[in-house]
Amino acid sequence: MAAMNAAAPDREQVVRRYLDNSATTPLCDEARQAMLRAMDVYGNPSSLHAAGQEAAMLLRTARGQVAGALGVRNPVPGEVLFTACGTEASNTAILGTVYAKKHRVGNRIITTDCEHPSVEEVMKRLEGGGFDVVRVPTKGGVLDREAALAALEVPTLLVSMMMVNNETGAAFDVSDVFKAAKRKNPATITHCDAVQGFLKLPFTPASIGADLVTVSGHKIHGPKGVGALYVSPALIRQKALQPYLIGGGQESGLRSGTENMVGICGFGAAAEAGYARLNEHIAHMVSLRDALVDGLCEAGIQVNVPAGRRAPHIVNLTLPDIKSQTMLNYLSERGICVSSGSACAAHGGKTSRSLLAFGLTPHEADCSLRVSLSAFNTAEDVQALLTALREGCSRLVRIKR
Numbered sequence: 227m228a229a230m231n232a233a234a235p236d237r238e239q240v241v242r243r244y245l246d247n248s249a250t251t252p253l254c255d256e257a258r259q260a261m262l263r264a265m266d267v268y269g270n271p272s273s274l275h276a277a278g279q280e281a282a283m284l285l286r287t288a289r290g291q292v293a294g295a296l297g298v299r300n301p302v303p304g305e306v307l308f309t310a311c312g313t314e315a316s317n318t319a320i321l322g323t324v325y326a327k328k329h330r331v332g333n334r335i336i337t338t339d340c341e342h343p344s345v346e347e348v349m350k351r352l353e354g355g356g357f358d359v360v361r362v363p364t365k366g367g368v369l370d371r372e373a374a375l376a377a378l379e380v381p382t383l384l385v386s387m388m389m390v391n392n393e394t395g396a397a398f399d400v401s402d403v404f405k406a407a408k409r410k411n412p413a414t415i416t417h418c419d420a421v422q423g424f425l426k427l428p429f430t431p432a433s434i435g436a437d438l439v440t441v442s443g444h445k446i447h448g449p450k451g452v453g454a455l456y457v458s459p460a461l462i463r464q465k466a467l468q469p470y471l472i473g474g475g476q477e478s479g480l481r482s483g484t485e486n487m488v489g490i491c492g493f494g495a496a497a498e499a500g501y502a503r504l505n506e507h508i509a510h511m512v513s514l515r516d517a518l519v520d521g522l523c524e525a526g527i528q529v530n531v532p533a534g535r536r537a538p539h540i541v542n543l544t545l546p547d548i549k550s551q552t553m554l555n556y557l558s559e560r561g562i563c564v565s566s567g568s569a570c571a572a573h574g575g576k577t578s579r580s581l582l583a584f585g586l587t588p589h590e591a592d593c594s595l596r597v598s599l600s601a602f603n604t605a606e607d608v609q610a611l612l613t614a615l616r617e618g619c620s621r622l623v624r625i626k627r
């Protein structure tokens with residue numbers, strides 16, 4: 227085994243350096259405190275008695291906090307729906323609108339060729355059901371504007387595009403395409419999976435021209451198992467979103483099921499805390515990212531996604547003929563956590579669709595690592611990673627092409 231070439235350091239001595247924040251982030255103090263408080267509020271927010279109203283108050287606060295972090299003041303009922311995760315929010319956004327609108331604006335849906343499975347798998351199912359799905363190329367980390375505009379020539383039901391790719395870290399100009407779609411046909415619905423863009427890039431749903439925006443708690447130092455879907459007041463008025471989960475009518479009838487109060491309160495607190503320090507956090511991540519990119523270039527390691535198109539927190543790199551899994555194990559033995567793709571791709575063991583769409587060869591994709599930062603990382607984390615990568619590159623056995 228290649229990784230066995232180098233002696234593993236003593237586990238007791240190892241300091242953990244967590245650089246896999248696109249998979250999930252550590253909980254912030256604000257979220258932890260809010261969750262501890264919410265654990266003692268046992269009422270059901272739908273109950274009309276005092277215990278229920280106490281919970282309803284916490285729910286309102288959290289909704290205001292998530293809305294506020296999206297730049298939305300005083301959200302109307304239904305404008306921010308809490309869901310069980312980002313995956314559910316995107317499933318709701320896509321399935322809830324295309325079936326509500328199927329017979330109104332044709333059956334074309336436009337997306338990209340590198341969406342997270344929570345969107346791509348829905349697209350595949352819709353294609354099987356007769357929808358005409360067009361995937362706009364994202365080669366080189368750039369959304370192909372001409373291809374998107376050409377696809378919009380056919381009456382389009384929905385445009386669903388991610389803000390930041392979770393594997394390459396490419397930040398896409400979705401706003402340009404969403405606005406072009408609305409100019410062409412105001413009835414076209416626009417959805418953005420902003421799970422990797424929320425509190426990493428400054429935006430509001432209105433600023434990017436999105437009717438629907440997906441966000442997730444555990445990518446912003448909140449808990450796992452909670453997400454939210456922003457729904458524009460216009461869509462609510464037009465009843466253009468049908469509920470995906472039906473039942474007791476919670477969340478303005480758009481997402482039934484008793485709310486995950488502890489998760490929601492943690493998510494709200496994390497969103498508020500992250501938004502309050504957004505510019506500072508972005509500047510910090512950008513400076514760490516740039517130090518990392520400089521160090522990688524000095525070490526002769528290929529950095530994917532050119533400058534100017536990178537999100538502040540994700541760097542994708544290709545190792546010189548070393549399997550990403552081999553390097554991942556080597557780094558992990560030294561306390562450094564990075565990823566050889568997204569957490570979901572790691573389970574499937576398949577070559578990353580996003581990296582192939584970016585333009586890497588299958589060999590390059592299999593030698594690629596994702597480093598993802600958060601506001602909690604330090605310059606020491608980045609230096610420790612660079613040192614270990616340099617050592618790893620000289621010690622690990624290379625694979626033949």
Ligand code: PLP
Binds near residue numbers: 249419
């Ligand atoms: N969209 C993107 C871009 C993601 O990176 C992820 C998670 O990695 C998701 C959606 C799914 O979010 P969740 O884990 O909350 O379902």
